[in-house]
Amino acid sequence: xxxxxxxxxxxxxxxxxxxxxxxxxxxxxxxxxxxxxxxxxxxxxxxxxxxxxxxxxxxxxxxxxxxxxxxxxxxxxxxxxxxxxxxxxxxxxxxxxxxxxxxxxxxxxxxxxxxxxxxxxxxxxxxxxxxxxxxxxxxxxxxxxxxxxxxxxxxxxxxxxxxxxxxxxxxxxxxxxxxxxxxxxxxxxxxxxxxxxxxxxxxxxxxxxxxxxxxxxxxxxxxxxxxxxxxxxxxxxxxxxxxxxxxxxxxxxxxxxxxxxxxxxxxxxxxxxxxxxxxxxxxxxxxxxxxxxxxxxxxxxxxxxxxx
Amino acid sequence: xxxxxxxxxxxxxxxxxxxxxxxxxxxxxxxxxxxxxxxxxxxxxxxxxxxxxxxxxxxxxxxxxxxxxxxxxxxxxxxxxxxxxxxxxxxxxxxxxxxxxxxxxxxxxxxxxxxxxxxxxxxxxxxxxxxxxxxxxxxxxxxxxxxxxxxxxxxxxxxxxxxxxxxxxxxxxxxxxxxxxxxxxxxxxxxxxxxxxxxxxxxxxxxxxxxxxxxxxxxxxxxxxxxxxxxxxxxxxxxxxxxxxxxxxxxxxxxxxxxxx
Numbered sequence: 001x002x003x004x005x006x007x008x009x010x011x012x013x014x015x016x017x018x019x020x021x022x023x024x025x026x027x028x029x030x031x032x033x034x035x036x037x038x039x040x041x042x043x044x045x046x047x048x049x050x051x052x053x054x055x056x057x058x059x060x061x062x063x064x065x066x067x068x069x070x071x072x073x074x075x076x077x078x079x080x081x082x083x084x085x086x087x088x089x090x091x092x093x094x095x096x097x098x099x100x101x102x103x104x105x106x107x108x109x110x111x112x113x114x115x116x117x118x119x120x121x122x123x124x125x126x127x128x129x130x131x132x133x134x135x136x137x138x139x140x141x142x143x144x145x146x147x148x149x150x151x152x153x154x155x156x157x158x159x160x161x162x163x164x165x166x167x168x169x170x171x172x173x174x175x176x177x178x179x180x181x182x183x184x185x186x187x188x189x190x191x192x193x194x195x196x197x198x199x200x201x202x203x204x205x206x207x208x209x210x211x212x213x214x215x216x217x218x219x220x221x222x223x224x225x226x227x228x229x230x231x232x233x234x235x236x237x238x239x240x241x242x243x244x245x246x247x248x249x250x251x252x253x254x255x256x257x258x259x260x261x262x263x264x265x266x267x268x269x270x271x272x273x274x275x276x277x278x279x280x281x282x283x284x285x286x287x288x289x290x291x292x293x294x295x296x297x298x299x300x301x302x303x304x305x306x307x308x
Numbered sequence: 309x310x311x312x313x314x315x316x317x318x319x320x321x322x323x324x325x326x327x328x329x330x331x332x333x334x335x336x337x338x339x340x341x342x343x344x345x346x347x348x349x350x351x352x353x354x355x356x357x358x359x360x361x362x363x364x365x366x367x368x369x370x371x372x373x374x375x376x377x378x379x380x381x382x383x384x385x386x387x388x389x390x391x392x393x394x395x396x397x398x399x400x401x402x403x404x405x406x407x408x409x410x411x412x413x414x415x416x417x418x419x420x421x422x423x424x425x426x427x428x429x430x431x432x433x434x435x436x437x438x439x440x441x442x443x444x445x446x447x448x449x450x451x452x453x454x455x456x457x458x459x460x461x462x463x464x465x466x467x468x469x470x471x472x473x474x475x476x477x478x479x480x481x482x483x484x485x486x487x488x489x490x491x492x493x494x495x496x497x498x499x500x501x502x503x504x505x506x507x508x509x510x511x512x513x514x515x516x517x518x519x520x521x522x523x524x525x526x527x528x529x530x531x532x533x534x535x536x537x538x539x540x541x542x543x544x545x546x547x548x549x550x551x552x553x554x555x556x557x558x559x560x561x562x563x564x565x566x567x568x569x
Contacts, residue, residue, distance in 0.1 A: 039543050067511075075544060177448045178452060221446065222448070222449055224449065244507035246533050246534050248326055248327065248534050249325075250534075252326075269510075270510070272512075272540050272541050272544070273537045276538075276539075277534040277536075277537065279534075279540070280534035280535045
């Protein structure tokens with residue numbers, strides 16, 4: 001058959017009718033549908049995985065929480081763990097309190113879909129500890145921090161100790177890009193000097209083996225091979241594979257290097273890529289279920305924050 | 309039917325790729341029900357003499373009937389390297405390729421290089437497409453030996469304006485899409501097809517609204533990217549965002565019309 005005939009013949013046997021994903025009701029049995037079941041089967045299979053988004057934001061763009069909820073419904077995400085870190089300015093107490101208020105409002109608006117993670121700045125120890133009390137009192141279940149202070153800085157010790165005591169995970173922005181935060185400073189870009197790099201996580205995790213740290217977004221720019229290899233022997237560091245990068249083999253490499261129990265699904269608001277890369281990963285059904293849901297759920301269970 | 313307008317075989321020198329052979333790509337195509345793929349040999353980004361990569365690709369595609377039936381090879385032409393016109397003619401006339409790809413930033417020439425403009429005019433006259441790739445990998449996690457700068461969509465638009473009657477494919481929209489009103493008009497009015505693989509397509513329905521439903525076609529950027537994401541952008545559209553006829557445009561009809569299959 002030549003190419004022209006092949007095209008003509010295939011055109012008459014369309015590969016399947018696609019339904020709007022919002023109309024599909026996933027069942028347990030759908031997890032067994034092979035990907036080659038066509039578009040409808042593929043979407044049903046994707047929707048059949050329960051999903052907890054362990055890294056997602058609100059308020060870093062003009063997008064309203066309705067967009068988070070839209071994508072949660074579109075891609076079958078049970079719950080999003082939402083945060084708004086301070087990304088500009090000094091990160092003073094009034095700044096991080098205002099960020100957390102945005103998240104609290106969204107949680108109240110969509111209580112079944114959006115959970116909150118609080119942000120703080122360890123430079124302000126007293127105010128940060130007070131903010132943990134305030135926000136957890138209103139139902140927040142974790143801490144999300146940015147690059148005001150490195151994760152291994154002594155300023156962080158009281159925050160890590162408090163989180164460990166409350167069995168809450170700390171999601172820390174992470175980098176492994178040339179010249180950022182101390183990674184191969186020969187290429188110093190003179191930006192984000194206090195961003196945390198894998199070595200900073202290793203040090204903090206070793207000092208506090210009872211703490212749970214989350215290395216953010218292997219798909220968010222860092223050299224993910226470097227990050228996973230560096231973190232291999234830090235069992236209390238989890239990595240989320242969120243971010244805009246959906247490089248082939250990223251998820252498989254994380255599982256192979258860190259073990260299937262330390263890899264978490266997250267989007268960082270890059271929804272298509274974050275679901276797509278796990279769906280396409282050469283992993284077993286069981287491994288995908290762990291990454292999409294079970295691993296993060298087990299973390300939440302430790303502090304009694306689980307969703308079921 | 310499903311046509312992928314952005315796939316590769318070959319190697320990336322700084323990172324191991326998986327499924328980066330015709331066999332590997334065909335295996336994913338079967339898994340996802342893809343009928344045809346535009347395929348380029350990544351080696352040609354790095355060979356000084358890109359024609360060696362085109363010869364490699366052509367040889368591999370010709371080696372098996374399934375490859376020959378289902379792959380649409382695009383050659384990489386470097387218009388500042390000796391013999392580039394011969395390379396173009398070999399790819400188009402001898403190998404029957406329906407398009408070419410150029411990598412100005414990797415091959416170290418500017419978008420207004422007269423040779424590039426001449427090449428695009430040759431492509432126009434031969435009725436083949438010219439594919440522009442916004443980037444291959446994310447510079448944030450690049451090797452220390454790789455390029456440190458990326459080109460945004462606006463950096464490619466001058467070429468569209470130089471040869472407005474050529475056919476352009478804009479692939480992997482993963483660098484900034486901020487463009488002027490005039491540039492946007494150039495893309496909308498031009499004979500342009502974009503693929504669905506790029507990271508800046510954060511909400512596909514909005515981009516369809518912005519550029520028009522005839523401007524997009526399924527693309528994977530595989531094996532650099534995973535195979536599914538470019539397809540998920542299409543398959544997760546809501547009914548009110550795209551009806552079945554629109555989805556067919558994205559799945560194969562736009563590609564078929566653009567590539568004159």
